[in-house]
Amino acid sequence: xxxLFLLLSTTALLPIGVAAHPIEPVPTAENQIRDDIAAxxxxxxxxxxxxxxxxxxxxxxxxxxxxxxSGKVDGKDARIVSVLAAEQTVEMAxxxxxxxxxxxxxxxxxxxxxxxxxxxxxxxxDVRWTQTYVKTTKGWQIAISQATGLLNTxxxxx
Numbered sequence: 001x002x003x004l005f006l007l008l009s010t011t012a013l014l015p016i017g018v019a020a021h022p023i024e025p026v027p028t029a030e031n032q033i034r035d036d037i038a039a040x041x042x043x044x045x046x047x048x049x050x051x052x053x054x055x056x057x058x059x060x061x062x063x064x065x066x067x068x069x070s071g072k073v074d075g076k077d078a079r080i081v082s083v084l085a086a087e088q089t090v091e092m093a094x095x096x097x098x099x100x101x102x103x104x105x106x107x108x109x110x111x112x113x114x115x116x117x118x119x120x121x122x123x124x125x126d127v128r129w130t131q132t133y134v135k136t137t138k139g140w141q142i143a144i145s146q147a148t149g150l151l152n153t154x155x156x157x158x
Contacts, residue, residue, distance in 0.1 A: 033102050040140040048083045048092050056080045061143045069149035088116045090129040090147055106135035115158040126153040
């Protein structure tokens with residue numbers, strides 16, 4: 001009886017002992033995709049900073065559109081011109097908030113917040129924006145982008 005009691009006691013403790021040792025997370029496909037998008041965004045900023053027009057062309061799909069906070073819509077070529085001219089764009093802006101949701105292995109939606117300087121008066125305001133990233137034969141590309149200005153955040157400095 002004593003042996004049975006000891007056996008049951010130590011068996012009951014096994015799950016506690018196992019739970020006390022954390023298991024390292026296994027890399028998943030989604031983690032790899034997130035890393036790929038982070039590398040894509042870093043490469044985009046490098047191409048934009050160096051004013052590399054041919055590199056920037058690779059980052060957008062042919063039918064790309066961006067809707068500005070004003071409602072104006074740009075296509076791929078106009079957006080590249082904006083980046084090359086060092087205009088305030090969400091692609092080049094700092095992103096204190098950035099969340100990524102992936103749907104399968106070829107579509108991700110980024111949702112972010114960025115401070116943007118207005119060209120009209122030099123004041124800063126926050127912009128909430130979304131971009132849809134798609135994986136094509138050319139790699140990851142931005143298919144669509146949209147920005148919404150938060151006018152209640154207008155200020156003199158970022």
